[in-house]
Amino acid sequence: MTTFLKKIFFYLSFILIISSNSYSAEPNAEAFVLKLTNEAKLIFNDKSLNVEARLKKLNNLSQSYLDLDALAGYTLGDYRDKATASERDNFNKLFREYFIKNMSSKLNDFADQELKILDSKKINENNIIVSTKIFSKKDAQEINVDWRIYTKDSKFLARDLVVEGLSLARTQKEEFASIIASKGFVGVISALENFNKSN
Numbered sequence: 001m002t003t004f005l006k007k008i009f010f011y012l013s014f015i016l017i018i019s020s021n022s023y024s025a026e027p028n029a030e031a032f033v034l035k036l037t038n039e040a041k042l043i044f045n046d047k048s049l050n051v052e053a054r055l056k057k058l059n060n061l062s063q064s065y066l067d068l069d070a071l072a073g074y075t076l077g078d079y080r081d082k083a084t085a086s087e088r089d090n091f092n093k094l095f096r097e098y099f100i101k102n103m104s105s106k107l108n109d110f111a112d113q114e115l116k117i118l119d120s121k122k123i124n125e126n127n128i129i130v131s132t133k134i135f136s137k138k139d140a141q142e143i144n145v146d147w148r149i150y151t152k153d154s155k156f157l158a159r160d161l162v163v164e165g166l167s168l169a170r171t172q173k174e175e176f177a178s179i180i181a182s183k184g185f186v187g188v189i190s191a192l193e194n195f196n197k198s199n
Helices: 003-013 027-044 051-065 068-075 085-110 168-183 185-198
Strands: 018-020 113-124 127-136 142-152 155-163
Touching: 027 051, 027 113, 027 127, 027 142, 027 155, 051 085, 051 155, 068 085, 068 155, 068 168, 085 185, 155 168, 168 185
Parallel strands: 018 113
Antiparallel strands: 113 127, 127 142, 142 155
16 A cells, blocks of 8 residues: 555544535435544644644544544454453554554645545445545545444444545554564554554
């Protein structure tokens, strides 16, 4: 995967500039995506925030809008059932910090991006796909993006993003699977700890 697409994955969780023009069946899910991205825009445009304050606000935002525990569990793959409850809890905590810090460091690369909601559809009782397109004013690129929104008891959470057919969750799972295969679960924990300490 190219560096550009990796950065896009993180950017899509907190788009900076939003516009909407949609005629679809799941307006509540679309409104959720717009609300998420608009709140993120306020955080990244607030120049008074230092790094620590920005990370704190992003963490609070992620708890309301992103299902990072589900994403963390999925990325563990087969090891999820082998790990102890304590190991899973530790991994989830480290993964959340890793995700927020990694995302925060990459988002400013996409200040010229604009997102338009195209359509949305319910694929089963608990999952909705919101289809969007990303426009780059700088290089005139257009990128198709699908948001997988999980819904239960009228609550929405973003669980995955698919960029031009490439799933964020699946890509992260493959990267961690490679580390586990060569260094075991302790290797993943070590990699996350090292990243979190240095960022």
